[in-house]
Amino acid sequence: MTGLEHYLSIFTKAVFIENIVLAYFLGLCSFLAISKKIDASVGIGMAVIVVLTITAPINWVLWEFLLAKGALVWISEDFANTDLGFLKLIVFISVIAAMVQLVEMFMERFSQSLYNSLGIFLPLIAVNCSILGGSLFMVEREYTISETVVYGFGSGVGFFLAIVALASIRYRIRYSNIPPRLRGVGMAMLLTGLLSMAFMAFSGIDL
Amino acid sequence: MELFNSESKKIISDPINVNNPISLQVLGICSALAVTIRLDQAIIMTLAVIFVLCSSNVILSIIRNYIPNRVRIVIMLSVIASLVSVVDELLKAYLYDMSKQLSVFVGLIITNCIIMGRAEAFALKNGPSKAFLDGIGNGFGYGLIIIIVSFFRELFGAGTITLPDGGAGYVLWRIPESWYAAGYENIGLLVLSPGAFIILGLVIWVQREMAGVEEDA
Numbered sequence A: 001m002t003g004l005e006h007y008l009s010i011f012t013k014a015v016f017i018e019n020i021v022l023a024y025f026l027g028l029c030s031f032l033a034i035s036k037k038i039d040a041s042v043g044i045g046m047a048v049i050v051v052l053t054i055t056a057p058i059n060w061v062l063w064e065f066l067l068a069k070g071a072l073v074w075i076s077e078d079f080a081n082t083d084l085g086f087l088k089l090i091v092f093i094s095v096i097a098a099m100v101q102l103v104e105m106f107m108e109r110f111s112q113s114l115y116n117s118l119g120i121f122l123p124l125i126a127v128n129c130s131i132l133g134g135s136l137f138m139v140e141r142e143y144t145i146s147e148t149v150v151y152g153f154g155s156g157v158g159f160f161l162a163i164v165a166l167a168s169i170r171y172r173i174r175y176s177n178i179p180p181r182l183r184g185v186g187m188a189m190l191l192t193g194l195l196s197m198a199f200m201a202f203s204g205i206d207l
Numbered sequence B: 001m002e003l004f005n006s007e008s009k010k011i012i013s014d015p016i017n018v019n020n021p022i023s024l025q026v027l028g029i030c031s032a033l034a035v036t037i038r039l040d041q042a043i044i045m046t047l048a049v050i051f052v053l054c055s056s057n058v059i060l061s062i063i064r065n066y067i068p069n070r071v072r073i074v075i076m077l078s079v080i081a082s083l084v085s086v087v088d089e090l091l092k093a094y095l096y097d098m099s100k101q102l103s104v105f106v107g108l109i110i111t112n113c114i115i116m117g118r119a120e121a122f123a124l125k126n127g128p129s130k131a132f133l134d135g136i137g138n139g140f141g142y143g144l145i146i147i148i149v150s151f152f153r154e155l156f157g158a159g160t161i162t163l164p165d166g167g168a169g170y171v172l173w174r175i176p177e178s179w180y181a182a183g184y185e186n187i188g189l190l191v192l193s194p195g196a197f198i199i200l201g202l203v204i205w206v207q208r209e210m211a212g213v214e215e216d217a
Helices: A003-017 A028-034 A038-067 A077-081 A085-110 A112-125 A129-140 A145-172 A185-204 B006-016 B029-034 B039-062 B069-094 B096-102 B113-123 B128-157 B177-181 B193-211
Strands: B160-163 B170-174
Touching: A003 A145, A003 A185, A028 A038, A028 A145, A028 A185, A028 B029, A038 A085, A038 A112, A038 A129, A038 A145, A085 A112, A085 A129, A085 B069, A129 A145, A145 A185, A185 B193, B006 B128, B029 B128, B029 B193, B039 B069, B039 B096, B039 B113, B039 B128, B039 B160, B069 B096, B069 B113, B113 B128, B128 B160, B128 B193
Parallel strands: none
Antiparallel strands: B160 B170
C-alpha cells in the first residue's frame, strides 16, 4: 500500500469502522452526560479532537525514546535491556493532564472566543478514557509517528461524529412517551446500540 | 463496633441498590461494556476495580487533609495510576492470558470515572474506614451490573459460561449440541458492540424499576 492511501485507510478506520465510542466503548461517561445538548456536544467533540491529536504523538515520542524496551539506547548502549514499560500508565496520564492544562492556557491567551466555548469542557477531558485509550492503542498497534497523528485525529473525529449524532437523536425524542424509568441513561444506551449497529455497516469497507 | 452500625451498612448497601454506580450515578460505563464479552473477564475486572477503588479511597482519605485543593486532581490521578500499574503488572505476572484479553482496559481503570468520582465525592470528605466501606460497596455495585451483562452476552451470544482460572478460563457450561441440532442459534449480535449497549440499556431499566428511582430530565 502506498503513502497517502495507507493514511486514508487508517483515518477512515478510526472514524467509522473502529469508532472509538461505538466499537471500543471509550469516553462513554462524557458521551452520555453531555449528549443532552447539541451545542455542548459540538464543544466537547472539538476539544477531544484537539487534545487527542496533540497527546497521541507526544506519548508516542515518550514511548519510543524513553519507555519501551531498549528505547534508551540513544543515551548509551548499556540501556539496551532496560524496560520502563511499567511506567507507561503514569507517564501517559500525566502528559494528558498537563497537555489539557496547557491547551486551556494557550486558548485563553490566544483565542478568547474558542476558550469561552470549549473552556469548561477541557478539565473533563483529562479523565475521558478515549484520550488515554488512544495512546494505549497506539502503543499496542505499533504505529509510526505519522500513523499516530492520523490515528489520533481520526479517533477524535469519530468521537465528534458519534456524540453529535446521539445529541441530535436525543433532541428529537425529547417529548416522546418513554417509560419513566427508561428515560435518560437507559434510553441513551439503547440509542447508542442502534447507532453502533448502523456504524457496523461500514465494516465491509476496505481502502 | 463502629464498623457494623446502621450507617456503615447503608454505605455498603446503597451503591448496590438505590445508588448504583453504573445505572444511577452513571460512572464507569466505558470499561463496563468492553470487558463484558465473557463472564470470566468481567469477574477479573470486578476484582481489579474493587482493589483499586478500596485502596485509592483509603489512601486519599488518609492524606485528604494535606492535599491542596487546586492540585487535587493531579494527586488523585497519580495515586490511582500507581495502583493501576500494580494491578497491571500483577495480572501480567500471574494471569498472562487474561491480561492479554483485557488489553488496554486494565490501564483504562485509571480513567474509570467510578474511582475519580468516589474519591472526589466521598474519600476526600470522610475517614479511612468509611472510605474503605464505600469502596467495597461501589465495587460490588459495579461488579453486579457487569457480571449480569456479561452473563447474558456470553450465554446467548457465544453459548457458554466461563469462569476464571489460571489460564484461558474454565468452561462451566456449554449449550449442548442437541439444541443446535434442534434449530437453536446463538445471537451473534450480542458478542459485538451493539449488543453490549442494548443489554446494558435494558439492565439499567430493570435495575431502576427495582430500585424505584427515575431520572428527572
